[in-house]
Every structure is written in C-alpha cells, then in structure tokens.
Amino acid sequence: xxxxxxxxxxxxxxGKIKEVAGRVVGNxxxxxxxxxxxxxxxxxxxxxxxxxxxxxxxxTGVDKL
Numbered sequence: 036x037x038x039x040x041x042x043x044x045x046x047x048x049x050g051k052i053k054e055v056a057g058r059v060v061g062n063x064x065x066x067x068x069x070x071x072x073x074x075x076x077x078x079x080x081x082x083x084x085x086x087x088x089x090x091x092x093x094x095t096g097v098d099k100l
Contacts, residue, residue, distance in 0.1 A: 043080025
C-alpha cells in the first residue's frame with residue numbers, strides 16, 4: 036500500500052463525513068464539499084492503486100527472468 040492509496044481513502048472517508056454532516060444540519064455547501072472530497076479521494080486512491088499494480092507487474096516480470 037502506498038501513500039496515494041492511503042491518503043485517497045482517508046479523503047473519501049472525510050468527504051463522506053462532511054456530506055452526512057452537511058445533510059444533517061442542512062448546509063448544502065458542506066454537503067457539496069463532501070462530494071468533492073470523496074471524488075478527489077477516489078481519484079487519488081485509484082492513482083495509487085495503478086502505481087501499486089504497475090510496481091507489482093514489474094516485480095513479477097523481473098522475477099520471471
């Protein structure tokens with residue numbers, strides 16, 4: 036697991052908390068910020084997943100040599 040995966044997933048959780056809090060108190064701006072944080076976190080964790088998969092593929096390729 037790399038830094039981007041961890042940070043992305045943390046941002047997703049923080050975004051969900053903001054979204055729910057905004058919905059509960061009726062603050063549309065906070066709810067929207069939560070959606071943005073979730074989307075941003077999803078992109079970052081996806082980038083981290085891709086990096087990790089590439090690293091694993093290279094390692095597997097080197098191990099086969």
